[in-house]
Amino acid sequence: MEKFVVTGGKPLFGEVTISGAKNAAVAIIPAVILCDEPCQIENIPNISDVTLISRILQQMGANVRRINNSTLYIDPTHISTSVAVTDLVRGMRASYYLLGALLGKYGNAKVALPGGCNFGVRPIDQHLKGFEALGAETRLVDGAIIEASCDEEGLVGTHIYLDVVSVGATMNIMLAASRAKGLTVIENAAKEPHIVDLANFLNSMGADIRGAGTDVIKIRGVSYLHGITYSIIPDQIEAGTYMCAAAATRGRVTIKNITPKHLESISAKFREMGVKITEYDEALTVDATVKPLKRCNIKTMPHPGFPTDCQPQFTALLMSVPGTSIVNENVWDNRYQYISELIRMGAHISVEGRLAIIEGGAPLTAAPVKATDLRAGAAMIIAALEVNGTTEISSIQFIERGYEDVVEKFRGLGADIKKVYFTGDNEEELRA
Ligand code: EPZ
Numbered sequence: 001m002e003k004f005v006v007t008g009g010k011p012l013f014g015e016v017t018i019s020g021a022k023n024a025a026v027a028i029i030p031a032v033i034l035c036d037e038p039c040q041i042e043n044i045p046n047i048s049d050v051t052l053i054s055r056i057l058q059q060m061g062a063n064v065r066r067i068n069n070s071t072l073y074i075d076p077t078h079i080s081t082s083v084a085v086t087d088l089v090r091g092m093r094a095s096y097y098l099l100g101a102l103l104g105k106y107g108n109a110k111v112a113l114p115g116g117c118n119f120g121v122r123p124i125d126q127h128l129k130g131f132e133a134l135g136a137e138t139r140l141v142d143g144a145i146i147e148a149s150c151d152e153e154g155l156v157g158t159h160i161y162l163d164v165v166s167v168g169a170t171m172n173i174m175l176a177a178s179r180a181k182g183l184t185v186i187e188n189a190a191k192e193p194h195i196v197d198l199a200n201f202l203n204s205m206g207a208d209i210r211g212a213g214t215d216v217i218k219i220r221g222v223s224y225l226h227g228i229t230y231s232i233i234p235d236q237i238e239a240g241t242y243m244c245a246a247a248a249t250r251g252r253v254t255i256k257n258i259t260p261k262h263l264e265s266i267s268a269k270f271r272e273m274g275v276k277i278t279e280y281d282e283a284l285t286v287d288a289t290v291k292p293l294k295r296c297n298i299k300t301m302p303h304p305g306f307p308t309d310c311q312p313q314f315t316a317l318l319m320s321v322p323g324t325s326i327v328n329e330n331v332w333d334n335r336y337q338y339i340s341e342l343i344r345m346g347a348h349i350s351v352e353g354r355l356a357i358i359e360g361g362a363p364l365t366a367a368p369v370k371a372t373d374l375r376a377g378a379a380m381i382i383a384a385l386e387v388n389g390t391t392e393i394s395s396i397q398f399i400e401r402g403y404e405d406v407v408e409k410f411r412g413l414g415a416d417i418k419k420v421y422f423t424g425d426n427e428e429e430l431r432a
Helices: 022-034 049-060 091-106 125-134 166-178 194-204 236-248 260-273 308-318 338-346 374-386 406-412
Strands: 001-007 013-017 040-043 063-068 069-076 108-112 137-141 146-149 159-161 182-186 209-210 216-220 229-233 253-255 276-279 282-286 323-329 350-354 353-358 391-395 414-423 426-431
Touching: 001 374, 013 406, 022 049, 022 069, 022 091, 022 166, 022 194, 022 236, 049 063, 049 069, 049 091, 091 108, 091 125, 091 146, 091 166, 125 137, 125 146, 125 166, 146 216, 166 182, 166 194, 166 338, 194 209, 194 229, 236 253, 236 260, 236 282, 236 308, 236 323, 236 374, 253 276, 253 338, 260 276, 308 338, 308 353, 308 374, 338 350, 338 374, 353 374, 374 391, 374 406, 374 414, 406 414
Parallel strands: 013 253, 040 229, 159 182
Antiparallel strands: 001 391, 001 414, 040 069, 063 069, 108 146, 137 146, 182 216, 209 216, 253 282, 276 282, 323 353, 350 353, 414 426
């Protein structure tokens, strides 16, 4: 069993370089299916979710090659099927983007239902509503596979109003509509930076998408998309995670290769707490050495609100700050499974529905904890860095789904963290 072993209690100092955005990459890679020529995508994070979606495309006949650590070459011209029902597909949430891309390209798709991080019900009704509005019929087969198909006329543009602001539904409808006939208008669309990135990617290939980044997106379908080289945006959540770790250990860290604008809601909260944030063109410095930090409340919201994907990491930071802080999780129904792990470390946190009430400043002790999902795992690392002692974190495969070189990056900031392979009584350190 692989674990991270973290000995905390000292501040982080130095510089960390952020990788490409996971949630952009897992949409842009399947989006290449829509293209009629090969593409090269740069700034791809080297994480297991990217490996998975690349393998899924390979299984379908695409030629996918890593040109270097952060560049993928994808030739979709030999894709021979619109069916994706393997265990690999079931293993990742973002495989739902295959539905929009295959439906857009071939007019039909059969895709296994997504797995991925588990925090409450994760419906895709808004995705299916969008496909149906475009003229597709959708069916649930054997309770585990979605089939979508349209008649010879193909998909036809229309108005779609999303009942909930959904990142996945917005991107999936963009994918399907980019090759539909006529104009599709998505209203109440999500506005996350990765939605703008997907639109920029598709537009560079010849698509006609306007308004991405606002809540009304207009997509005029085109009949051909050409190959391009494209560099995806930096990962705002990876950046937010290192910001939380820097503040939680009262350190000073410069976060490089980022877009500071994407981090505004997080930076605003840091400033409210008394952390000094200095922004540069493509970097920012978090300095928590200057004065004692103050408690604060957060409420997660779709972009430009505070991102739910930084909620667990911020909770881990807040438990180090004396006073009562309140976290309001407003996007997901059940994203607090990890709190019981923090409580094992001595945190004083209670959960009441969507609220987590944190009595910060309680003394923490090392305890064996597990990553209950990707961001929960990041929160465990941050909590472990706060503890004077050695914490073992298990289920680290969740963390590796979304964080490139997490051990090396934290070590570069002076953290004492290693990946260890446990077999019974023996342990062996694993290095990248
Ligand atoms: C994306 O998930 C991200 N995943 C999540 O990141 C992130 O938490 C989430 O957006 C919100 O920002 C990927 O990009 C692969 P949603 P997604 O559709 O698109 C409800 C991480 O840690 N909803 O925006 O699946 C839903 O239940 C992950 O990197 C419906 O009701 O999220 C939720 O309450 C985990 N019907 C809300 O909308 C639908 O059809 C937002 O979900 C779709 C969603």
